Amino acid sequence: MLGILAVERNKHFLAKVLAYSHTKDKNYRKILKDHMIKSNTMVWSKYYLESLLFDCKKDIKDLSIQTLLMYGSKSDHINTYLKFYQNNLPNSDIYVVQGESHQLPTRQPSYIYQMLAGFILNKT
Structure with missing residues (x-):
């Protein structure tokens, strides 16, 4: 709910906070912030709302890939759902990157690339 309020009341502030939290690189922060400011406020709010309502638990058991x-x-997601994923996704590889939050692709791009490449190479 906080994200929805922030988008609707002060999109520039939210863009700055999100850009700062996603990378330490000042140039990339500016690119992210500028890009987010261009976004449609209604679409951004709807994304946050849909994210709050989304629940994949009933469908995840059907994944066989x-x-x-x-x-x-x-x-917070890993602490909440780790056991659920372990019990309901038998064909999964789960990696937990110590000391990071949910911004893995922007905080640890090289490490994420290595995990993706290893996963793809080992599964094909």
């Missing part, structure tokens, strides 16, 4: 899950150890 190899699945790669990557989470940061500081992410």
